[in-house]
Amino acid sequence: MEIEIATIGGYEEVGRQMTAVRAGDDIVIFDMGLNLSKVLIHDDIQTERMHSLDLIDMGAIPDDRIMSELDGDVRAIVPTHGHLDHIGAIGKLAHRYDAPVVASPYTLELVREEIDDEGKFTVENELIEMDAGGTMAVGDRCQLEFVNVTHSVVGAINPILHTPEGAIVYGLDKRIDHTPVVGDPIDLKRFREIGRDGVLCYIEDCTNANRKGRTPSESVARNQLQDVMHSMEDYDGGIVATTFASHIARVTSLVEFAEEIGREPILLGRSMEKYSGAAERIGAVTFPNDLDMYGHRKSVDRAFKRIMNEGKENFFPIVTGHQGEPRAMLTRMGRGETPYDLDNGDKVIFSAGIIPEPTNEGQRYQSEQLLRMQGARIYDDVHVSGHLRQEGHYEMLDALQPQHVIPSHQDMQGYSGYIDLAAKQGYKLGRDLHVSSNGNILQLV
Secondary structure, three states: OOEEEEEEEEEEEEEEEOOOEOOOOOEEEEEOOOOOHHHHOOOOOOHHHOHHHHHHOOOOOOOOHHHHOOOOOOEEEEEOOOOOHHHHHHHHHHOOOOOOEEOOOHHHHHHHHHHOOOOOOOOOOEEEEEEOOEEEHHHHHOOEEEEEOOOOOOOOEEEEEEOOOEEEEEEEOOEOOOOOOOOOOOOOHHHHEEEHHHHEEEEOOOOOOOOOOOOOOOOHHHHHHHHHHHOOOOOOOOOEEEEOOOHHHHHHHHHHHHHHOEEEEEEOOHHHHHHHHHHHHOOOOOOOOOOOOOOOOOHHHHHHHHHHOOOOEEEEEEEEOOOOOOOOHHHHHHHOOOOOOOOOOEEEOOEEEOOOHHHHHHHHHHHHHHHHHHHOOOEEOOOOOOOHHHHHHHHHHHHOOOEEEEOOOHHHHHHHHHHHHHHHHHOOEOOOOOOOOOOOEOOOO
């Protein structure tokens, strides 16, 4: 059986992931993502109303026109998890393919919201829910399997395409977490079984591949957060926190520790309402019955006014803006554009790292400077990453023993640590270690 892999997006940057695997006459697409930094650099762009070709020209979504060079039929579109760099282009591209979108329950709920928000195209692809551990046939000779992984969003899986030539393991995005705060640990046992059966190719997320050591568990971040928040228990001013809205485990910890220190948590910002609301609807998490969450600007401002009227010392706003996004809540607070007044000594907790991309780094720096100018005290990087460091990469290569390896989710500089690590495990560039770029097709068999 001929096996080809099209590296469509996410092979020259962090963002707009998309990969297609052709096994004989059958094609599976993994991820359809958005590079948010290409959007945020412009003022007041509404991607929902833009044409896909304009977004492709901006470098915001994958250029999937190379799909015409693959000789087969698309059988499934498979997003690995609900982050925008993996599902943010589904509203723009999925309708081009007569294929269902197959995803875990939480991811599929977020895909539905992406489709509902789409204002340019009508997306009528069938939506199929499949849990980790589930399988489905792809054509007559292949099978798709979901393996549970741990990441900074619930419902993350690594999809496996089983072919007569061996398994194709699409390894984006994960960390090896044996003690997650929400959800089940990574299923390393199943990865080892797949490795023993034979892996033709492993496509790997290299976000942290240049960092030594092992990525800590989310339980470590939870302990850090608890320590930071309890250190503020006697402070009688404002305390504000920000994190990834999709990081439900972290949001859960923030809500719990806010109540422990005697403050009422409130989730503020459109994406906070979106991701937490979706998690609650499908039963992935249970929040307190009296937890308020507001997404629309007027509702958020009313909540801020209530906080100011009743006393900042009684509340714990959890807001969007961890990357310094221009229109997010925390950035607006730093610019003095909300009814919430930051005073000298108020605390701001960034329970999030900076996504390693120049636009994010610049916006985050600006946001922190605006907050400091108002007297805020910054608590930075109360966080653990959702991506493997070098020892995690070593462990996955050891478990899977793939014939071929394709690094992804980085630029050329970001691949360097992974290339060195793989070379030490016997892989050789150009032979079985393939550094690709967007728009390439690699023929493995």
